[in-house]
Amino acid sequence: SQQGEEDPQALSIQEGENATMNCSYKTSINNLQWYRQNSGRGLVHLILIRSNEREKHSGRLRVTLDTSKKSSSLLITASRAADTASYFCATTYYGNNRLAFGKGNQVVVIP
């Protein structure tokens, strides 16, 4: 079963706008990661945030983590057409090797 749940499921925005996605999880985590998947391709790691971190930046990406609400958000600033993809959050739990993925957000950036 999926541990993370992203919201919203699908997002369509104009190039240059910001895109925000949210993810919730159920139990205490070790870390939370975000991945991107282009249609028909494998997943590409974007960013990892540890349970003791609250915010992390990487280029145009900003990730926040609120462990009290068991949620995370991914912000893509100044979106580009090449950002069109599905975005997944994934979590690992203490004492567990597996990375559990959410259902994903489909983002379409219109040029």
Next chain:
Amino acid sequence: GAGVSQSPRYKVAKRGQDVALRCDPISGHVSLFWYQQALGQGPEFLTYFQNEAQLDKSGLPSDRFFAERPEGSVSTLKIQRTQQEDSAVYLCASSTRRPGELFFGEGSRLTVL
């Protein structure tokens, strides 16, 4: 190679046939994972190897699914007597350590007719 390599990229099987999917992880990566991804869904964990040891196979959906990594490098996922519900993309990923960033292959798309 520079990345995780999976073969075949596409496989069509008749119901009841056996299939074998291969994964070549990044050289030196200790951990190897198999995931199953249905259309429009997130990847679902199948199994995990650390070197040649299969440490977690709790995600394998039935005893028709079998995975091995005999020399701690290349891994094979075997599905016996395929069923239509086995149709999915099978993703392989490797990493240097756990629980860290996973490097994914392009996947093997299995269609069972």
